[in-house]
Amino acid sequence: MTELTPYRPAPRFFQLGGEYADQVEPARFGNLVLRHRHDRAATEIGLEHLSDEAFVRHFGRFEPLEGQPAPVAMRYHGHQFRHYNPDLGDGRGFLLAQMLDGRGRLMDLGTKGSGTTPWSRSGDGRLTLKGGVREVLAAAMLETLGVKTSRALSLIETDEELERHDEPSPTRAAVLVRLSHSHIRFGTFQRAAYFRRTDQIEALTAHVVRHYHPHLAEDDPVGLLGAVVEASARLSAQWVAAGFVHGVLNTDNLNVTGESFDYGPWRFLPHYEPGFTAAYFDQTGLYAFARQPEAVFWALTQLGGALRLVADAEPLTEALNRFGGLYIEALRVAIARRFGVRASGGPQDQALVDSALRLLREGGPALRFEPLFFDWFAGVSSTRRALSSPRAPLYAGEAFEALRTALFALEPERPERLEHAVFNRPEPEEMLIDEVEALWDAIAARDDWSAFHAKLAALEDARKAYGFAVPD
Known part of the structure; x- marks a missing residue:
């Protein structure tokens, strides 16, 4: 028990x-x-x-x-x-x-x-x-x-x-x-800095380290920034690998644990579109899908600016400058994870990222974002399943061959996950805006919550099938 x-x-x-x-x-x-x-x-x-x-x-x-x-x-x-x-x-x-x-x-x-x-x-x-x-x-x-x-x-x-x-x-x-x-947000530190309250910044640093990053010393703002940079790079990569657009990446919507939260005008990509935005009021595309890592890095620099009141600029800048490399490595891991294969730590990981994005880009609206990862989950182990899926005609040509080569160079991770009934279905669970609106329409028009609860049950089933470990 x-x-x-x-x-x-x-x-x-x-x-x-x-x-x-x-x-x-x-x-x-x-x-x-x-x-x-x-x-x-x-x-x-x-x-x-x-x-x-x-x-x-x-x-x-x-x-x-x-x-x-x-x-x-x-x-x-x-x-x-x-x-x-x-x-x-x-x-x-x-x-x-x-x-x-x-x-x-x-x-x-x-x-x-x-x-x-x-x-x-x-x-x-x-x-x-x-x-x-x-x-x-x-x-x-x-x-x-x-x-x-x-x-x-x-x-x-x-x-x-x-x-x-x-x-x-x-x-x-x-x-x-x-x-x-x-x-606790980046903006929590910004408020203390705005009032020049170094005592508050020091107290916040000690509190955040003690409860969220305990491997650091409580009087180490540089170490804290480094930990937040690392966590935020992982989160940015996870959003991109999930095809998710948060919509509003203000510094009060990013926190010290690198955890996604506060969902307003979010969207999931219907297909690969780097400039896709979630918020109707984001008229310049500041928080568009492909600009999210840039937006997170900019926000991190504001956190670094707040910590500048209690730490030297040079080590803070060094901590911030690690973001790019950490993000690239995290994206390699995240994309491999979405495909259900084990990242190698070598050039094969980047080849997988590049070839997947190329195929999605060339596939256009016909190749929806989520089904590609579903069809080829566990790589070589899904060959027969993927080539008999509704998208089989799209899995041909030079771009696809590059993806297949990259996928097959990596070892499937726990391929027994394919035994779950979810992978016998022709389509994955998605969360595109038309379905979201349909779920709401049933509630608004008839007070019918059955489709909403059925969707949550289906997502729970898919969560078990994919078996992704809970991120720290």
Whole structure:
């Protein structure tokens, strides 16, 4: 019998004090309906025993979990589309609780749509139900593909109606609770630097090292930047390998653990398109698919600038300059992982990256992004399966032969994964915008949640089939 993870409250960020966050009063909602709960995530933090009724109490009415203080809205600044904004902070969410998971990692429960805070400005502090549904789906798809991501622990519909300028209104409302490794952002450090508070930067550095990068010394801001650079390079590579476009890579949307979170105008690529953007308001393509590594690096330089108050410029610059090489190596590993083969550490890995991107580019709209990795999962072991797939006619020609040569030069990793029933299907699980809209239309028009829950079940099935290890 598997031993269950005990619930172990560990409200560490709260102990930093009132200069880093503001205690807040959650919104009071009327009727609440639990629409989603992530039972596997709950098991990891010892909360699997909670009934649906208890989920509503703790994550909709915000009755405190045992050993947890009152919630706080975190303070931070940030660059938004490269314009500095000193008026940020948790405006429609807060840090609800912290606890240790089964691996001893400090984990956060953070909310979205839980009411106004001192940082709401003119916002209503609420979340549309559609926005909540979209965040659940984005996180589930990324988790399936092995991307280091926050997860939606719960989605609870409220009885409010919201007015929004960018979607039909009035629209239904919800409150979401996400499980993350950390909500400490690059912008958390930027705020301290803005006020020239070297004491706060030093305290944040010690806190982040102690709880997220414990192999470092707590008074080592250069080492901390290096660790964040490395984690962020891996995340950037994972996004690219997953065909994911985050949409808004502001410095308040990137954190110190290199974990993807806060899904607004996200998209998955229908086919390879370097300039594909997710946000309608990203008119210059600043955060387009292929520019995401560049955007993350730019954000890292802002974190380095904040740390400049407590460290010398030269070693900080050296830490930042490692990003390019780390990203390239991480992309080689991530692409090999998506194909279910073992990266060799040699030139074969780059050949696989180059040939895969070439085939996707030349294949155009006819070759969707996700099916290529699905068809050729485990490389040579999938030859017969791939060449009998609906895309078999596309697997011919010079570009394909280059990919096949690169794939077959690498050893399949755990090819027994192909025995899972998922790989007997002609199509992979995808998360393209038309399907997302169809799932929402069923909810909006008929209050029919069956397709939404069926999609999550299918993604869980695919997650088990792919068997990607959970990233640290």
